[in-house]
Amino acid sequence: MMNLKSTNISLYVHIPFCSNKCKYCDFYSETDGFNRIPLVVTQIINQLDFWLNKLGSPNITTIFIGGGTPSILPIDELDRLLKHIDRLTPNRVEWSIESNPESITDSFLNCCNRYGVSRLSIGVQSINNATLNVLGRRVEPNRVVDALKLVKKYWRGQFSLDFITSVPNQSREMVLNDINFAIQSNPDHISFYALSLEDGTKLEDEVSKGIIEELEPKKSEDLWLYGRELLKNAGYINYEVSNYTKSTPCLHNINYWELKPYLGIGPGAVSTLIDKDNQIIRVSNKKSINEFLKGRESNWGEEYERLNPEEFLEDYIIMGLRLKRGINRKRFKNIFNVDIWDVIPISKKLEEDGVISTDSDFYKFSKRGFNIMNTFLVEILDSIKGVKIRDLNWFY
Numbered sequence: 001m002m003n004l005k006s007t008n009i010s011l012y013v014h015i016p017f018c019s020n021k022c023k024y025c026d027f028y029s030e031t032d033g034f035n036r037i038p039l040v041v042t043q044i045i046n047q048l049d050f051w052l053n054k055l056g057s058p059n060i061t062t063i064f065i066g067g068g069t070p071s072i073l074p075i076d077e078l079d080r081l082l083k084h085i086d087r088l089t090p091n092r093v094e095w096s097i098e099s100n101p102e103s104i105t106d107s108f109l110n111c112c113n114r115y116g117v118s119r120l121s122i123g124v125q126s127i128n129n130a131t132l133n134v135l136g137r138r139v140e141p142n143r144v145v146d147a148l149k150l151v152k153k154y155w156r157g158q159f160s161l162d163f164i165t166s167v168p169n170q171s172r173e174m175v176l177n178d179i180n181f182a183i184q185s186n187p188d189h190i191s192f193y194a195l196s197l198e199d200g201t202k203l204e205d206e207v208s209k210g211i212i213e214e215l216e217p218k219k220s221e222d223l224w225l226y227g228r229e230l231l232k233n234a235g236y237i238n239y240e241v242s243n244y245t246k247s248t249p250c251l252h253n254i255n256y257w258e259l260k261p262y263l264g265i266g267p268g269a270v271s272t273l274i275d276k277d278n279q280i281i282r283v284s285n286k287k288s289i290n291e292f293l294k295g296r297e298s299n300w301g302e303e304y305e306r307l308n309p310e311e312f313l314e315d316y317i318i319m320g321l322r323l324k325r326g327i328n329r330k331r332f333k334n335i336f337n338v339d340i341w342d343v344i345p346i347s348k349k350l351e352e353d354g355v356i357s358t359d360s361d362f363y364k365f366s367k368r369g370f371n372i373m374n375t376f377l378v379e380i381l382d383s384i385k386g387v388k389i390r391d392l393n394w395f396y
């Protein structure tokens with residue numbers, strides 16, 4: 001692996017436990033065997049130390065502890081994990097942790113405060129009982145209100161709320177109530193996602209069996225655009241397809257969307273790094289706590305895959321165009337040794353159709369393109385099939 005000493009990287013830590021599996025969720029987590037938590041935390045610390053040593057102690061700038069549900073960790077285990085990460089990251093500029101309302105407590109918040117965690121992301125998703133039921137989330141709206149009271153009282157950093165739309169049976173009125181609740185809670189940041197039915201989830205199974213009816217695409221899009229307008233009217237800036245802020249965007253996620261070097265620790269986490277031959281390598285930890293607990297002897301269940309430059313190009317375009325500001329043309333040229341305008345053969349047509357709007361600094365979707373980007377992303381990806389990248393210098 002290439003020595004990344006003095007290179008800026010982002011760190012993601014995956015906590016693979018949830019108290020209940022939500023019907024729509026395909027993130028890796030387990031809902032039992034919580035007696036393994038201390039062992040998992042120990043192996044997370046071991047895997048983190050191993051990789052930082054192997055990479056030559058890179059400079060960790062952003063940290064994200066996600067899952068799963070980090071807020072269900074017992075406080076002594078959370079404390080042990082945060083203390084360790086705190087010691088290793090003196091130059092961090094942002095540290096986020098995910099939580100669910102039902103497991104937010106004063107001791108959880110105080111523990112995070114103690115080590116300087118700077119962003120709290122709270123998975124609310126909805127305050128409507130019917131929507132929560134469809135999603136299979138076992139939380140009472142009252143518990144959300146109580147959790148936010150605790151946040152107001154104890155939390156010292158910024159906080160973000162996650163909401164979801166395009167849920168079966170959801171109406172404009174329900175979206176309005178959810179978004180009004182979000183806005184009145186006055187978070188620094190809001191994530192507002194459209195539900196996507198993922199293979200293997202219970203909700204997808206229920207829809208395919210006709211137990212629940214999926215929203216028609218037009219209705220689904222209408223709700224999403226409606227929620228987006230409400231957020232924008234309340235002064236939230238839509239800096240990424242599903243993310244809004246009044247103050248600071250999530251720097252960690254921006255690094256992720258811009259495909260900057262990324263170390264993923266914990267069961268199911270993924271790293272994007274570079275090896276000695278200047279090849280981009282994905283390291284994926286198996287989605288298995290038991291494999292992970294075998295530790296160093298079986299490399300924590302890591303699987304390695306070399307990305308060819310063309311795969312990296314595809315990922316770079318898909319992820320970069322999610323950002324409102326688009327893809328930085330100078331950085332793109334430094335990495336791929338070619339201008340993005342020339343790599344995408346249909347650039348001129350897209351510009352004439354008002355889908356993209358480029359300037360000398362950024363290649364990005366126009367307002368129209370941004371609203372319905374999936375259609376255009378498919379066109380763009382089709383058009384770059386067969387494009388060959390000769391030189392790749394990732395660390396620009």
Ligand code: SF4
Pocket residue numbers: 017018019020021022025026027029067068069100123
């Ligand atoms: S949505 Fe969040 S809380 Fe629900 S199962 Fe997935 S990770 Fe766990």
